[in-house]
Amino acid sequence: MNTTSTAALEITGLVKFFGGKPAVDSLDLSIPRGEFHALLGPNGAGKTTTLRMVAGLLKPDGGTARILGHDVTQDPVAAKRVLAFLPDDPLLYGKLRPLEYLEFVGGLWGVAPAIGAPRAEELLRWLDLWNHTGELVEGFSRGMRQKLALAGALIHDPQLLILDEPLTGLDAGAARQVKDLLLERVAQGKTVVLTTHILEIAERLAQRISIIQRGRIIAQGTLDELRAHAAATGGPGASLEEVFLQLTARAA
Numbered sequence: 717m718n719t720t721s722t723a724a725l726e727i728t729g730l731v732k733f734f735g736g737k738p739a740v741d742s743l744d745l746s747i748p749r750g751e752f753h754a755l756l757g758p759n760g761a762g763k764t765t766t767l768r769m770v771a772g773l774l775k776p777d778g779g780t781a782r783i784l785g786h787d788v789t790q791d792p793v794a795a796k797r798v799l800a801f802l803p804d805d806p807l808l809y810g811k812l813r814p815l816e817y818l819e820f821v822g823g824l825w826g827v828a829p830a831i832g833a834p835r836a837e838e839l840l841r842w843l844d845l846w847n848h849t850g851e852l853v854e855g856f857s858r859g860m861r862q863k864l865a866l867a868g869a870l871i872h873d874p875q876l877l878i879l880d881e882p883l884t885g886l887d888a889g890a891a892r893q894v895k896d897l898l899l900e901r902v903a904q905g906k907t908v909v910l911t912t913h914i915l916e917i918a919e920r921l922a923q924r925i926s927i928i929q930r931g932r933i934i935a936q937g938t939l940d941e942l943r944a945h946a947a948a949t950g951g952p953g954a955s956l957e958e959v960f961l962q963l964t965a966r967a968a
């Protein structure tokens with residue numbers, strides 16, 4: 717396998733049915749390494765279902781997903797080793813303190829304590845949780861829990877980080893810390909894929925954006941490319957919100 721030219725994420729013809737209806741309908745998506753990619757789509761478009769299949773939490777009814785060349789169905793251990801998936805409702809252990817939690821998660825990934833401990837400190841400092849290391853997670857606010865879950869997702873230094881709505885419910889300061897951390901990952905050559913309903917996040921952070929509707933990608937590109945696409949297929953789209961509303965209305 718040529719590891720440098722392999723896409724971070726390569727989804728081909730992915731399909732998932734619920735109750736006979738397609739939630740993900742032959743979806744194709746290719747994301748190169750080192751890209752910050754945002755997935756946008758109306759409620760129920762199939763974003764979470766797609767990500768859950770990529771993360772190996774849901775079995776596809778068809779198609780393939782490869783993470784750095786590793787097929788998530790055929791070679792799940794290798795695929796998961798280079799991936800972190802942060803769901804929108806991450807599970808934390810309330811009776812642990814932050815460092816204990818990160819040590820536990822690092823242990824699951826086989827991260828040596830000599831590597832995991834400084835990484836845990838760096839992440840907790842970055843996310844402004846270092847002053848809370850003496851507290852049990854059960855006393856954490858929702859935003860603090862989200863940030864700790866993100867730290868846990870990063871403890872094994874994954875090549876591909878996939879996040880489902882990571883900024884929802886965070887105050888401005890916490891959102892800034894998380895955004896900066898994600899941008900830092902991309903600056904290091906790692907790949908970040910996130911879903912968001914906050915269009916400003918996609919507009920400001922993402923290098924490319926995919927718009928999903930009814931389980932398919934209906935438009936993809938940089939913000940400028942999406943604007944041009946929207947303009948070519950109808951009206952002008954100055955903001956991403958206008959482009960998004962126009963493209964999804966057109967495809968409805």
Ligand SMILES: Nc1ncnc2c1ncn2[C@@H]1O[C@H](COP(=O)(O)OP(=O)(O)OP(=O)(O)O)[C@@H](O)[C@H]1O
Nearest residue numbers: 734735738739757758759760761762763764765766
């Ligand atoms: N476990 C499930 N059982 C049955 N139907 C499901 C299940 N999970 C998702 N669906 C359906 O699949 C479709 C896609 O849902 P999904 O959660 O992937 O959308 P989404 O784009 O993430 O939406 P949102 O923006 O609201 O989070 C929806 O119609 C949803 O009702």
